[in-house]
Amino acid sequence: xxxxxxxxxxxxxxxxxxxxxxxxxxxxxxxxxxxxxxxxxxxxxxxxxxxxxxxxxxxxxxxxxxxxxxxxxxxxxxxxxxxxxxxxxxxxxxxxxxxxxxxxxxxxxxxxxxxxxxxxxxxxxxxxxxxxxxxxxxxxxxxxxxxxxxxxxxxxxxxxxxxxxxxxxxxxxxxxxxxxxxxxxxxxxxxxxxxxxxxxxxxxxxxxxxxxxxxxxxxxxxxxxxxxxxxxxxxxxxxxxxxxxxxxxxxxxxxxxxxxxxxxxxxxxxxxxxxxxxxxxxxxxxxxxxxxxxxxxxxxxxx
Ligand SMILES: NC(=O)c1ccc[n+]([C@@H]2O[C@H](COP(=O)([O-])OP(=O)(O)OC[C@H]3O[C@@H](n4cnc5c(N)ncnc54)[C@H](OP(=O)(O)O)[C@@H]3O)[C@@H](O)[C@H]2O)c1
Numbered sequence: 001x002x003x004x005x006x007x008x009x010x011x012x013x014x015x016x017x018x019x020x021x022x023x024x025x026x027x028x029x030x031x032x033x034x035x036x037x038x039x040x041x042x043x044x045x046x047x048x049x050x051x052x053x054x055x056x057x058x059x060x061x062x063x064x065x066x067x068x069x070x071x072x073x074x075x076x077x078x079x080x081x082x083x084x085x086x087x088x089x090x091x092x093x094x095x096x097x098x099x100x101x102x103x104x105x106x107x108x109x110x111x112x113x114x115x116x117x118x119x120x121x122x123x124x125x126x127x128x129x130x131x132x133x134x135x136x137x138x139x140x141x142x143x144x145x146x147x148x149x150x151x152x153x154x155x156x157x158x159x160x161x162x163x164x165x166x167x168x169x170x171x172x173x174x175x176x177x178x179x180x181x182x183x184x185x186x187x188x189x190x191x192x193x194x195x196x197x198x199x200x201x202x203x204x205x206x207x208x209x210x211x212x213x214x215x216x217x218x219x220x221x222x223x224x225x226x227x228x229x230x231x232x233x234x235x236x237x238x239x240x241x242x243x244x245x246x247x248x249x250x251x252x253x254x255x256x257x258x259x260x261x262x263x264x265x266x267x268x269x270x271x272x273x274x275x276x277x278x279x280x281x282x283x284x285x286x287x288x289x290x291x292x293x294x295x296x297x298x299x300x301x302x303x
Contacts, residue, residue, distance in 0.1 A: 023067075026067065027278050033156055037206060039067070039260040040065070040278060041069040041262040042057065042065040042263070043263060052079040053074075053083065058086050060271055061083065067097065069182075070097060070098040071127055072108060073099070081115055097121065099127035099160060102131040102134040120155060121155070122154075123158060124145065124154035125158045126141060138169060138173070145157040145176075157176065161183060171203060179206060180205060180206045180260070181200055182209075183196070183209065185254075187296055188301040188302075206258070206259075207260070208260040216228070216247060223297035227293055232245060232248065235249065235252070245273060247273065255277060
């Protein structure tokens with residue numbers, strides 16, 4: 001029987017495509033290891049640092065968040081585990097990130113699994129370069145990360161707060177490249193991070209951005225504010241009646257750039273507002289708007 005090559009290709013794609021269909025409120029970004037990462041992530045650091053996160057995570061899961069961003073040093077993995085038990089979302093519909101904060105990798109990793117009450121994590125990150133130094137050096141630590149990945153205990157492995165120098169060093173020794181680099185990224189430091197994003201792009205490393213709402217939460221009154229308001233007005237108009245907020249335009253900026261948004265809120269209405277951006281129907285920023293945001297005030301946060 002003759003099967004046209006185009007049909008054969010299509011069928012092969014259908015059989016081998018592993019894109020999960022279980023993250024309806026998220027954008028899925030492809031990783032360099034063949035996996036996917038859902039955006040946005042709900043963070044339990046910063047405002048929840050060393051605090052019980054159960055209530056906030058249960059609310060976030062109820063609202064549709066499925067990616068939880070954690071770290072050993074946040075001191076609340078057990079409370080996240082408690083939330084997972086209460087919410088009863090099937091494990092395969094969750095994406096759990098946690099981070100390594102020094103010590104023996106295997107011991108720390110197993111402790112995180114135990115506290116979270118899971119038997120694997122979707123993403124395991126070295127939180128800061130200094131923690132790899134404290135754990136015996138990047139080569140030793142990364143080899144153990146690679147073993148965790150090979151054993152399927154961490155579906156993906158990556159880093160956080162790695163600059164160009166540290167990332168280059170890691171790429172030179174890695175047998176498995178980091179899949180992501182989670183960094184502080186907002187309108188006022190986007191330009192200084194351009195070389196890091198370029199290096200990540202060359203290696204298909206996905207950027208995860210935290211503290212992106214800083215222009216409105218930490219440095220209000222800056223040059224990005226009127227730009228955000230103008231973008232919010234435009235998107236409100238084209239999306240027919242939705243009242244888009246400046247915070248949403250910031251998350252939309254990340255979404256348009258294929259960057260994973262790591263954000264948070266203890267408030268029900270804000271969680272819903274955040275997730276709304278990741279609906280397929282939410283319009284992207286234009287190239288011009290992206291440029292305006294990033295050129296509004298490089299370094300303005302340093303003043
Ligand atoms: N890898 C790292 O080194 C690192 C470092 C820092 C953070 N992180 C991760 O990133 C997550 C988020 O960090 P972040 O707090 O810096 O992120 P952010 O997204 O910039 O800010 C979130 C904070 O902004 C407030 N907020 C949300 N929407 C708002 C709005 N529309 N208007 C005014 N305020 C609003 C929230 O407070 P309300 O609760 O009042 O809404 C929340 O506390 C952390 O939880 C952690 O998981 C990672």
